[in-house]
Amino acid sequence: MRCLNKLLIFTILFLPVIFVTPIHSYDNGIQDNDLVSFGYHLLVDGKTIEYYDSSIPKKILFNENNIKPIGLYTRMLGMKIGEKRNFDVPPEEGFDASDPDYGYLAGKLLHYQNVEIYGVEGVSSTTSSPSGNFNFLKFIIVLSGIGGSLVLIYCGFKVYPKLFFKKCSICNKKAIGKCSKCGQSYCIHCFRNGCPSCNGRTLVRFKK
Incomplete structure (x- = not known):
C-alpha cells in the first residue's frame, strides 16, 4: 500500500508539469x-x-x-x-x-x-496557446515516464514478488537457487534432500 501511495504522489506531482506548464507564453x-x-x-x-x-x-x-x-x-x-x-x-x-x-x-x-x-508552429491564430522549445517538453515527458516505470518496478518487487522472482520447479513457490548440475530452480524445502531431477547435491543461490 505504501508503494501505491508513492506512485499516486508521483503522478499528482508530475502530471501538471507535463500537461499544464507552458514552454513559453x-x-x-x-x-x-x-x-x-x-x-x-x-x-x-x-x-x-x-x-x-x-x-x-x-x-x-x-x-x-x-x-x-x-x-x-x-x-x-x-x-x-x-x-x-x-x-x-x-x-x-x-x-x-x-x-x-x-x-x-x-x-x-x-x-x-x-x-x-x-x-x-504549434500555435493557433485564434488562441494564446504555448509554443516554443518542444524538445524540453519531450524531455520532461520521457523523464517522467522513466521515473514512473521505476516506481512501478519497485512496487512490483515489494507487492507482487511472485511476478519477478523465479519459481521452484516442484512447488511453484519462490526459488532461492538452482541446482549446479541440471540448472533447475528450487526452494529450500524441495532441495533439502538434493535435486529431485538429477540427484545433484549443490544448490547455487540466486544473488539478491
Missing part, C-alpha cells in the same frame, strides 16, 4: 527557436530586394543566427500572429559587408514594409 509573441511563417517587402533605394507574402511566405526557425540582418530580428521579436509592421533598419543594424548573400547592401538604409506574422 505566446502572449509575449514570437520568441527564439519558434518556427515562424512570415512575409515582408524589403526596399533599398526604392528597389525591391525581397518580397514574401501569404502565398509565398518565408518559413524559418526564428533566432539571431537565421534572421538577418540583426535589425530585422530585434524588430520582429515579440510580434504576434496577424500583426503587421513597417520599419526602417539603419545601416549600423543592417547587413555586414562580409555577408555572402547581402554584402552588397552593407551601409544601406533598409526599408521593411508589410512585415507580418502568418503563423507559429
Whole structure:
C-alpha cells in the first residue's frame, strides 16, 4: 500500500508539469527557436530586394543566427500572429559587408514594409496557446515516464514478488537457487534432500 501511495504522489506531482506548464507564453509573441511563417517587402533605394507574402511566405526557425540582418530580428521579436509592421533598419543594424548573400547592401538604409506574422508552429491564430522549445517538453515527458516505470518496478518487487522472482520447479513457490548440475530452480524445502531431477547435491543461490 505504501508503494501505491508513492506512485499516486508521483503522478499528482508530475502530471501538471507535463500537461499544464507552458514552454513559453505566446502572449509575449514570437520568441527564439519558434518556427515562424512570415512575409515582408524589403526596399533599398526604392528597389525591391525581397518580397514574401501569404502565398509565398518565408518559413524559418526564428533566432539571431537565421534572421538577418540583426535589425530585422530585434524588430520582429515579440510580434504576434496577424500583426503587421513597417520599419526602417539603419545601416549600423543592417547587413555586414562580409555577408555572402547581402554584402552588397552593407551601409544601406533598409526599408521593411508589410512585415507580418502568418503563423507559429504549434500555435493557433485564434488562441494564446504555448509554443516554443518542444524538445524540453519531450524531455520532461520521457523523464517522467522513466521515473514512473521505476516506481512501478519497485512496487512490483515489494507487492507482487511472485511476478519477478523465479519459481521452484516442484512447488511453484519462490526459488532461492538452482541446482549446479541440471540448472533447475528450487526452494529450500524441495532441495533439502538434493535435486529431485538429477540427484545433484549443490544448490547455487540466486544473488539478491
